[in-house]
Amino acid sequence: MRKQALTDEILLSIDKPARYIGNEVNSVKKDLKDIEIRFAMCFPDVYEIGMSHLGIQILYDMFNRMEDVYCERVYSPWVDLDKIMREKQIPLFALESQDPIKEFDFLGITIQYEMCYTNILQILDLGQIPLLAKERGEEFPIVIGGGPCTYNPEPLADFFDLFYIGEGETSYFPLLEAYKENKKKGGSKLDFLKKAAQIPGIYVPSFYEVDYKEDGTILEFRPIVEEAPKSVRKEIVMDVTDTYYPRKPVVPFIKATQDRVVLEIQRGCIRGCRFCQAGMIYRPVRERSLEMLKQCAYEMLRNTGHEEISLSSLSSSDYSQLQGLVNFLIEEFKNKGVNISLPSLRIDEFSLEVMSKVQDVRKSSLTFAPEAGTQRLRDVMNKGLTEEIIIEGAGKAFDSGWNRVKLYFMLGLPTETKEDMVGIAELSDKIARRYYEIPKDQRNGKVQIVASTSFFVPKPFTPFQWSPMSTKEQFIEKAKIVKEAVKAQLNQKSIKYNWHEADLTVLEGVLARGDRKVGKVILQAYQNGCIYDSWSETFDYGKWMDAFESTGVDIDFYTTRERDLDEVFPWDFIDTGVTKEFLKREWKNAMDEKVTKNCRMGCSGCGATIFNGGVCFEN
Structure with a gap:
């Protein structure tokens, strides 16, 4: 027994x-x-x-x-x-x-x-x-x-x-x-x-x-x-088709955060956003074959009884076989009560067409991530997304029946100005205005726009790793500027604004960029009673501050301090394939507001090709 x-x-x-x-x-x-x-x-x-x-x-x-x-x-x-x-x-x-x-x-x-x-x-x-x-x-x-x-x-x-x-x-x-x-x-x-x-x-x-x-x-x-x-x-699997993937994943007894079958369609990302750690450390892009994914989808759904399947990747729209995969899943499973989830899609006509096939547009909301309120700042971060594309994408979604939109932005990005902060409210309002251009008898009720801002943390192995962070007080002030700007918009009643916890973000910045000296702070915080720090009901900022004070570790050294381009970072001994010279070049491009092409449009010489015999994409 x-x-x-x-x-x-x-x-x-x-x-x-x-x-x-x-x-x-x-x-x-x-x-x-x-x-x-x-x-x-x-x-x-x-x-x-x-x-x-x-x-x-x-x-x-x-x-x-x-x-x-x-x-x-x-x-x-x-x-x-x-x-x-x-x-x-x-x-x-x-x-x-x-x-x-x-x-x-x-x-x-x-x-x-x-x-x-x-x-x-x-x-x-x-x-x-x-x-x-x-x-x-x-x-x-x-x-x-x-x-x-x-x-x-x-x-x-x-x-x-x-x-x-x-x-x-x-x-x-x-x-x-x-x-x-x-x-x-x-x-x-x-x-x-x-x-x-x-x-x-x-x-x-x-x-x-x-x-x-x-x-x-x-x-x-x-x-x-x-x-x-x-x-x-770093270790990397170049052939992500002929490798391990669970056909019989464990089915939890209670509802999990993601209570569904997860199908990882590719690894890596072509986009090169300068704030995104995952986009850098998981280079180069590697796609799983369509046949492998079809087989996995069938077996995983059969072996689990789940009623939803999610297509996982950093940028699902960039998977070259997405249309074929989605058509297969719809044909095979839609009439069997299986929902298809497509996170990480970009705002374009193809993505909207795909989403309209798999979602009930009258029940679901669309999620866009402009990241910044102005084009200048989107160019600084190399987002590769213009305001015209954002408004056009939202407009096509509204024309197709959607009336709920979630928008994700960041505050505290390098070179950010008050104009960029106010731009978050203004872009949200422009999207709302686009909805109200639709004749009243053709609208699906009122438009609902939720604009959310997280606070920027410069992560290792990104071009922004040299950037200083804002302080807790500066983050809160930035959020207040956006909040007031939303109130000043024509469609303020259609826009809801949320922001992340500033004290949590500052702590994340220390832990993300810390060296071995930060270990004694973590130990002291734990001994002070800190656990489940990512949960708002258990996070105790005061206990963490006591840990910094008692260990003599300076928060600002890891967050707001300016970094010299030649500084030795705690993580420099790790070789991700992406060279530090490339990251420096991209940091300088960011300061010059220069956009770098994505990987499919042309190689930017990041160094990740060494894992693939010198080739990432056939151009």
Whole structure:
């Protein structure tokens, strides 16, 4: 009989107990007698969010295809269970076996966003695993991090044994083989880490030291053991068709954030927006074949019973076989009650035509991302979107029956002026005006426009990584300017304006661009009681400020400080393929308000072609 880590009494006393019991449809069960490696795959947030993450589904499927490897899942317990586990000294456990994660060989943590950093410490702490890597003996799991935030792993360097830089379908195989070989030989954890450091894409932070200048910037980042390379090159899968993809994804017991089948149609993006980290680190663009996607869609829907399928990519409109794929999905599944979701579409006639086929225009809203209120600032960020295209796209949508539009903008971008801020309100009003140009008897009620602004964070490996951030007070002032400008518009009653939390954004900026010194702030914040920092009901800005004060770390050093073009960044040891010279060139183009063509229109010489034998697209 399968054991249960939590008693019925505990399960009945907490919110959503199904988060913790496992046994879902398509979850994997293996006999431990046949297993050489146990791998706990962790998403450091609640079950509903973690279960919506495609990357974990891919790795879970990939690992469990190996006969001697057993991959199980673990998520962050919500605050109610967190309290009980601490009081009763219940060790954090994996869902499939309900065994404590401290008994596993590996604890793999996906790091998707900066505001989950204290939850990583929660996982270790509840797992009864020492928080600091240097304090973990041979009896504890190897803690390895992966995901987009590992493109600057330095704030978390003290807590991890390893980081995997890049896409997981390649170097995990030699890594696990090296672990098995080391285990058979009776080697130590140090012996294994030395072998791991020689595997492409693997970074062992304890094998490196950082020297600082008097001003606090980095003088030198260097390896201190022979086995550690000077730079770590990201891992990438060039053939995304003939690779791992879960045909039987695990079906959650409770409604997940994305309660649907996810079909990743391509990786990378051709657009080159200068603020977008994903658009840079996932280069070059790689498309999955139409036949593979058709087969996956059919099998995944059949094996899960989901009633929605989402086509996932950074820019779905740029997938060359989109029309054929959408037509297939409509023909095959629309009459079977399956909805088709198409996020990340651009504003053009083709996208609107596709959306009208798969959405009920009278129920759904359209989402556009102009990012900036003026053409000048869109050119600075290389958005590749003119006001004419935006208004024309909105107009065609209105003519087709839509009357609800969501608009996404950013505040605090490099070179931003008051005119750019007011432009957000003015562009929203122009879109509303376009709706009211439609004869009254042909309109679908009143137009509803929701304009939302997030605050800009300069991310590593983007041309804007040299940009200073605004302060919390400046962000709030910018939002007030937009709010007042909206009130001054002719169609103000049709426009609703929302903005992101400024204090959260400043903290995200520190964690995104931090060095190893930021690690002690994260540890202190956790010890102050910070967890679930991305949740408004649990985020405590005051506790974080106390952590900065008690550790003596200056927020402004990481946020508002001007960067010299030749400054050594904490993440410079990572080779993403995109060269620093290209990023510098794009930063200068931004300051000159010059637009760079997208990848299909002509190669801009970013360096990512080295992963593809020198060719990204046949022009």
